[in-house]
Amino acid sequence: MLKQIEGSHAMAEAIALCRPEVICAYPITPQTHIVEGLSEMVRDGHLRGCEFINVESEFAALSVAIGSSAAGARTYTATASQGLLFMMEAVYNASGLGLPIVMTLGNRAIGAPINIWNDHSDAMSVRDAGWIMLFAETNQEAVDLHIQAFKLAEELSCPVMVNVDGFILTHAVERVDIPDQAQVDAFLPPFDPVQVLDPANPVSMGAMVGPDAFMEVRYLSHHKQMQALDRIPEIAAAFKERFGRDSGGLIRCYRCDDADTIVVAMGSVVGTLKDMVDDRRDAGDRIGVISIGAFRPFPLDEVRHALMGARRVVVLEKALAVGMGGILASHIRMALRGHPTKVYTLIAGLGGRPILKPSLNAFMDRVEAEPHYDVHFLDLREDIVEAEIARMAAERRSGPIAENVLRRVAATAQTTL
Amino acid sequence: MNQMTNQTVKFYQTGTLTVGNRLLDPGQRTVQASEERANAITCGHRACQGCGEALGARYAIDAALKAAEGNLICVNATGCLEVFTTPYPETSWQVAWMHSLFGNAAAVAAGVAAAQRVKGRDHVRVVAQGGDGGTTDIGFGCLSGMFERNDDVLYICYDNEAYMNTGVQRSSATPGGARTATTPAVGDAPGNVFGTGKNVPLIAMAHNIPYVATASVADLHDLEAKVTRAMGIRGARYIHIMVPCPLGWGSASHDTIRLARLAIESGLFPLFEAEHGMVTASRPIRRKVPVTDYLKPQKRFAHLFKPDNPHGAAALARLQAQADENCRRFNLLRAAEEGK
Ligand SMILES: Cc1ncc(C[n+]2csc(CCOP(=O)(O)OP(=O)(O)O)c2C)c(N)n1
Ligand code: SF4
Numbered sequence: 001m002l003k004q005i006e007g008s009h010a011m012a013e014a015i016a017l018c019r020p021e022v023i024c025a026y027p028i029t030p031q032t033h034i035v036e037g038l039s040e041m042v043r044d045g046h047l048r049g050c051e052f053i054n055v056e057s058e059f060a061a062l063s064v065a066i067g068s069s070a071a072g073a074r075t076y077t078a079t080a081s082q083g084l085l086f087m088m089e090a091v092y093n094a095s096g097l098g099l100p101i102v103m104t105l106g107n108r109a110i111g112a113p114i115n116i117w118n119d120h121s122d123a124m125s126v127r128d129a130g131w132i133m134l135f136a137e138t139n140q141e142a143v144d145l146h147i148q149a150f151k152l153a154e155e156l157s158c159p160v161m162v163n164v165d166g167f168i169l170t171h172a173v174e175r176v177d178i179p180d181q182a183q184v185d186a187f188l189p190p191f192d193p194v195q196v197l198d199p200a201n202p203v204s205m206g207a208m209v210g211p212d213a214f215m216e217v218r219y220l221s222h223h224k225q226m227q228a229l230d231r232i233p234e235i236a237a238a239f240k241e242r243f244g245r246d247s248g249g250l251i252r253c254y255r256c257d258d259a260d261t262i263v264v265a266m267g268s269v270v271g272t273l274k275d276m277v278d279d280r281r282d283a284g285d286r287i288g289v290i291s292i293g294a295f296r297p298f299p300l301d302e303v304r305h306a307l308m309g310a311r312r313v314v315v316l317e318k319a320l321a322v323g324m325g326g327i328l329a330s331h332i333r334m335a336l337r338g339h340p341t342k343v344y345t346l347i348a349g350l351g352g353r354p355i356l357k358p359s360l361n362a363f364m365d366r367v368e369a370e371p372h373y374d375v376h377f378l379d380l381r382e383d384i385v386e387a388e389i390a391r392m393a394a395e396r397r398s399g400p401i402a403e404n405v406l407r408r409v410a411a412t413a414q415t416t417l
Numbered sequence: 418m419n420q421m422t423n424q425t426v427k428f429y430q431t432g433t434l435t436v437g438n439r440l441l442d443p444g445q446r447t448v449q450a451s452e453e454r455a456n457a458i459t460c461g462h463r464a465c466q467g468c469g470e471a472l473g474a475r476y477a478i479d480a481a482l483k484a485a486e487g488n489l490i491c492v493n494a495t496g497c498l499e500v501f502t503t504p505y506p507e508t509s510w511q512v513a514w515m516h517s518l519f520g521n522a523a524a525v526a527a528g529v530a531a532a533q534r535v536k537g538r539d540h541v542r543v544v545a546q547g548g549d550g551g552t553t554d555i556g557f558g559c560l561s562g563m564f565e566r567n568d569d570v571l572y573i574c575y576d577n578e579a580y581m582n583t584g585v586q587r588s589s590a591t592p593g594g595a596r597t598a599t600t601p602a603v604g605d606a607p608g609n610v611f612g613t614g615k616n617v618p619l620i621a622m623a624h625n626i627p628y629v630a631t632a633s634v635a636d637l638h639d640l641e642a643k644v645t646r647a648m649g650i651r652g653a654r655y656i657h658i659m660v661p662c663p664l665g666w667g668s669a670s671h672d673t674i675r676l677a678r679l680a681i682e683s684g685l686f687p688l689f690e691a692e693h694g695m696v697t698a699s700r701p702i703r704r705k706v707p708v709t710d711y712l713k714p715q716k717r718f719a720h721l722f723k724p725d726n727p728h729g730a731a732a733l734a735r736l737q738a739q740a741d742e743n744c745r746r747f748n749l750l751r752a753a754e755e756g757k
Contacts, residue, residue: 021535022528051531055524056562063521063559067492067528070515073535075528093517197513197529199488199541206516207503 002177007139007169010176011104012037014143016047017184018102018150020076021191022068024053026061028083029116030166031106035078058083062090062101069099070205072198074150074191077101080166081108081122088126095130095221097206098195100153100160102146103131107267107318108166109351113402117352118166119318120266123295124327130221132160132228133296134248135266139164139174144247147179148235150188155231157194158224163295165268167352179243187242225297232294250299253306255281256288261364262307264332265316266292269348269355273316276360287364292328303335312342314367316378318349325375342371348378384408447641448476448483455482455511457491462509463501467670469660469677470498470575473634474546477573477658480641482512484648485542490533492526494547494556495519497582497662498575520555522547523563526570534569542648543569549576549590552657553615560617564624564653571647571654574617577662585665589615592685593739594732595717597665602720607728611735621655622694628654629691634661635677639688639700646690659686667716679711684740687747701752702744708737 003010012034015023023042025035039054041047051068055061061077069075079087084105094101109115110122123133132152136142142164149160164170195203209217229250236248246252254274256262263273270291280287290306292299307313313336315329324330326345333343344367349355359379384405392398441450448454457478464471482489490513493499499516502509517525526545533541545563547556552574563570579597580586586599593611596602600609621629627650632640640658647654661668661676668676680686683706689699712718712733721729744750 022531024528024531049535051535053527053531054566055527056558056565059521060524060527060559060562063517063524064528064531066517066521067515067525067530068532069528070525071490071529071532071536073532089518090521097517197490197515199485199490199513202511202513204503204508204510204514204516207505207508208500208516209505213505 001180002175004173005176005178006033006171006173007142007164007176008033008171009037010139010143010178011146011164012041013178014146015076016041017179017181018076018147018188019074019190020047020050021073022051022053022065022075023077024055024061024064024068024075025077025079026055026058026083028058028080029106030108030118030170031078031080031083031104033170034104034106038076058087059090062087062094062103065101066090066094066097066099069094069101070097070195070197072191072193072196074154075099075101076103078104078106080106081110081116084122084126085110091126091129091131094159096217098157100150100157100191100193102149102153103159103161104146105161105163106166106170107163115351116166118168119350119352120163121319121350123161123163124319124321126161127296127327130158130225131296132156132158132225132294133163134160134294135163135292136169137252137268137270137291139169139172139176140245141247142169143176143178144239144243144245147184147188148239148248151235152228152231154191156224156228158228163267168268177245183242187239228294229297229299248293250294250302251306252291252293254289254291256290256306256310258286259288259309260286260311261288261314261367262310263287263289263314263316264292264303264307264328265289266295266328267318269316269318272355272357272360276357276364279357280361280364285364295328298331300331300335303332307332307336307341308339310341312344312367312371314344314346314364316346316348316355320347320350345375346378347375353379381409384412447638448480449637449641454479455487457482457512458502458509459511460509461507463504464497465662465664465670467663467673468497468501469634469662469673470548470577471501472673473575473640473658473660474498476634476637476640477546477644477656478512478544480644481542481544481571481648484645486540488541489513490529490541490543491515492517492522492529492543492545494522494545494551495582496548496551497577498546498548500582519551521559522551522556523570523572524559526572527563527566527568530569542571544571544573546573546575548581549574549578550580550588553589553617557615557617561620561624564621564626564655567626567652569651569653571644571656573644574655574657575660576657577660577665579662579665581662581665590617593735594721596720597717605726605728607732608717608720611732618655618657618689618691622691624653625694626653626655627651627693630655631657631659631686631688633659633677633681633686633688635659635674635681636688636700643690665717667719668714672714676711676714679706682706683708683711684744684749685711685736687743687749689747696747699747699749702749703752705744705750705753708740709733712736
């Protein structure tokens, strides 16, 4: 049914349609509306046969989820940013134990300085934890990906994280098609765990494993993710067949066929990039955009294939490997190893900084004019960082960096008023 | 009872105070007195000789299994018990058992309990267990959350008064004056600094949960009775069991039970039960012994007994004062008084 609805509520409705049996979450912006919606549905009887557990921390939230999933209940949780880091130990544990928990990550920057706005720092901090990581471009896709996520998780017995850009998706009111229960039931069978805590058939789960077997266990995790490279497109195809929509998949290409330049990105910024591509195409620029739908497993082959014809690739990413540079860009370079294609890293939107078309266009022009360009920070206030670097070099007791920067931002704002 | 946990087992115990006493009336015999008992932890685990924790866990979980008629799931925090029982690919557990992390046993158990509720398997019961480190320190937040929600979980803490698995470091349950790897008795330093420690049984009571008890491997009848009692109740329950650790305490393997008994008889480890925040029973001490009887056989307190330690006598006096305070608080000496 088509609805004008807030992204979070649309996701909550989709998750409810998947008939979770245990939901356990701890509030953190911008994930709150999703779990509030779910708790209301559990309370008012709309979501029958489900327990909503209120816990004292994110660490407990995922720990409860680990217990309920291991005991055979379909389990859901959601978090963001600091919350994800607070549950970090359990994040690795859930995947190591092969528990098909589905978690929404309302992507948000990580402090300090504390910042509630969107970027992908949180997701990137767990990129090697063994979870399948899907990224939604729109709220429609966020809805659809959750339904696919439960199927994927339970087929592979592996946790799946659905990444949705905080605020940009979670708090945006959009037109979304919410499937009906019969459609979802036909797509997603009841959870049939591959291993379960059962007194009638007792097993020991989570045993101590030494050097003789640990590497094999890790290898098998990797193997599972490689299987997901096949299952993700298959599930997306099955989804399309039943729901009539293209949603999910490993990567999605937009106007890439004859493109010289391809921009690669993840999440909601792809919408802006598609607009930019359309504008530049109108101006005669042969440009396209690729949206990475699955960051884990990383679809190296698909990406290589899709980028093969391009002369240059611009990777726009909303995270930074401090001391190294781009994270997604390093993946793209890996996909293109052995090819002369030039890869540019564009770090953008950290801590919610708007990613605007004029800035993107200016950057694209510059890339064409100055091909030696490599890592670039979109709309970085270079005057301010240079002044701060100079001041830090001059005075040892410089005070909190963020405060100094903000003071200077205020000062420059005043002079330009 | 399911067949996996049910096997004929031999008796190890003899004597009047032991659990396996077949001279008792069948009605009074305990779980361990039955050859048909579920053997939760089988032999083959790697615990040290004389490990109080291995003993405590076997008696506690066997009793819980009996009370639950075999329908039990155990969750285990990281620590000696987890490590010595599950060297992959072997396991000593004959019961559905799961280890996740050091600090989350209470929360994982809460999740297991939630799954039983939604699946309509209310007959399946859940026990979480961990050492004092996993309980009083790193897992304390999750434990308090589990108490506050009154989750249907029995949490058992095996208190050996330090982090034994990582090589005997101090926990918040380590007594004042005890030497550990992180509270060394160097020069004038007294070992662990004196304080009250973190008294989780009392903190559990402050959560108003239905049942809290302390127990000891020195009194296995009592331990079993408390576990059985706890299993008869729904909601959050907590049992704190003292389990001497020969390795960490620097005591002889054959002294485990004797030391546990001296801890009770000196007043240092009071045995009591509480319901909904009120103490309902305590076990009286018939013949109180000085704390030094208990402390002296343990190397972790040896520095307090050195004549050239200027603080030794004061430290011993403080431990004695703590024991005396316990006697007053829990009215432990009433039997001795009545006998007068
Ligand atoms: C987050 C985390 N920190 C530290 C450890 C290391 N560690 C494993 S067991 C343990 C101590 C366990 O002590 P306790 O809970 O008292 O149980 P015991 O071994 O004494 O039975 C520690 C510190 C860990 N596994 N995880
Ligand atoms: S170190 Fe202590 S608790 Fe651990 S196995 Fe040995 S005796 Fe038991």
